[in-house]
Amino acid sequence: MAGMTSTASTASTAGPASPAGPASPAGISSASGPLADLVLGWFAVCGRDLPWRRPLTSPWAIMVSEVMLQQTPVSRVLPVWEAWLDRWPTPAALAAEPAGEAVRAWGRLGYPRRALRLHQAATVVVERHDGEIPQHLDDLLALPGIGTYTARAVAAFAFRQRHPVVDVNVRRLFARAVEGRADPPATVSRRDLVEIAELLPPDTETAARASAAFMELGALVCVARAPRCAACPLLGRCAWVSAGSPPSAGPARRPQGYAGTDRQVRGRLLAVLRDASPAVGQEILDQVWDDPVQRTRALAGLIDDGLVVRVAPGVYALPS
DNA sequence: GAATCGTGGCG
DNA sequence: TCGCCAAGATT
Numbered sequence A: 001m002a003g004m005t006s007t008a009s010t011a012s013t014a015g016p017a018s019p020a021g022p023a024s025p026a027g028i029s030s031a032s033g034p035l036a037d038l039v040l041g042w043f044a045v046c047g048r049d050l051p052w053r054r055p056l057t058s059p060w061a062i063m064v065s066e067v068m069l070q071q072t073p074v075s076r077v078l079p080v081w082e083a084w085l086d087r088w089p090t091p092a093a094l095a096a097e098p099a100g101e102a103v104r105a106w107g108r109l110g111y112p113r114r115a116l117r118l119h120q121a122a123t124v125v126v127e128r129h130d131g132e133i134p135q136h137l138d139d140l141l142a143l144p145g146i147g148t149y150t151a152r153a154v155a156a157f158a159f160r161q162r163h164p165v166v167d168v169n170v171r172r173l174f175a176r177a178v179e180g181r182a183d184p185p186a187t188v189s190r191r192d193l194v195e196i197a198e199l200l201p202p203d204t205e206t207a208a209r210a211s212a213a214f215m216e217l218g219a220l221v222c223v224a225r226a227p228r229c230a231a232c233p234l235l236g237r238c239a240w241v242s243a244g245s246p247p248s249a250g251p252a253r254r255p256q257g258y259a260g261t262d263r264q265v266r267g268r269l270l271a272v273l274r275d276a277s278p279a280v281g282q283e284i285l286d287q288v289w290d291d292p293v294q295r296t297r298a299l300a301g302l303i304d305d306g307l308v309v310r311v312a313p314g315v316y317a318l319p320s
Numbered sequence B: 001g002a003a004t005c006g007t008g009g010c011g
Numbered sequence C: 001t002c003g004c005c006a007a008g009a010t011t
Helices: A034-046 A057-066 A074-087 A091-095 A099-106 A115-127 A139-142 A148-157 A168-177 A190-199 A206-219 A262-275 A284-290 A294-304
Strands: A279-281 A311-314 A315-317
Touching: A034 A148, A034 A206, A034 A262, A057 A074, A057 A115, A057 A148, A074 A099, A091 A115, A099 A115, A099 A262, A115 A168, A139 A148, A148 A206, A262 A284, A262 A294, A284 A294, A284 A315
Parallel strands: none
Antiparallel strands: A279 A315, A311 A315
């Protein structure tokens, strides 16, 4: 049962029968078999050819992609990822440059603290792991900016280990297909993690690919807003569909908008600093926002985060 | 557990 | 037009 990975024709166990019974609450679908096979078969045909999924992609390149993809669409990551790795093909290459260069190269991906932490992570990798991305989950988790999702993603996708890789796509897919609920849980319970792990095939390489396949299905078909169930390989055994596709419990209230927030001011300030080198004067920064109180608070926040440094009275720059 | 932290595309 | 949404981490 190690090599059930062949791309085409996994329809053996697919059975059009679909006994229509998986609506039971604790429906822990058999064990580690059919569901993953169905998704793997779909993935082989419909999965995107993303560059970080290609063979021979380095663990560093995969880790960079995972960090960039946090809360950021693939289409926006692609060009930045290419340029980033062209410039810094290894952690040592990045660690050798000022952190500000990482922030600048980050461009408009958003959440620029990720760039700072990636630079910090590269430094740790050089100093404590001989320049190689560590393979153990605990070592990955210890890196700045690497949380539970990203650590497992790197372990699985770069080192082909068998770990449940649970992002929002997998949470949503699991909530619907297995639990019959429209919305993913806010957080992943220990038990959900175990159950998702049990869906993975035993073979580690196949398990790693299955994790990518789950995420892909959630990203392309089992999407949040208008799921394309007609194109889903799990249509015949989806608990949510079997239950009549009950609507979501309403949108989780949005904390706040973006316009007018400190976040927007920080974004504007940093945009000026990215495009200006090496430094800019106070009067330039003063033009990005009218309210001096909020502007000052935002700049102080950026400095506090280490994204900006004051190089002289009234003169600011990206960190070195 | 809730709040915070960017940005841009899309229905 | 505007709210929702996109491979989370940190505090």
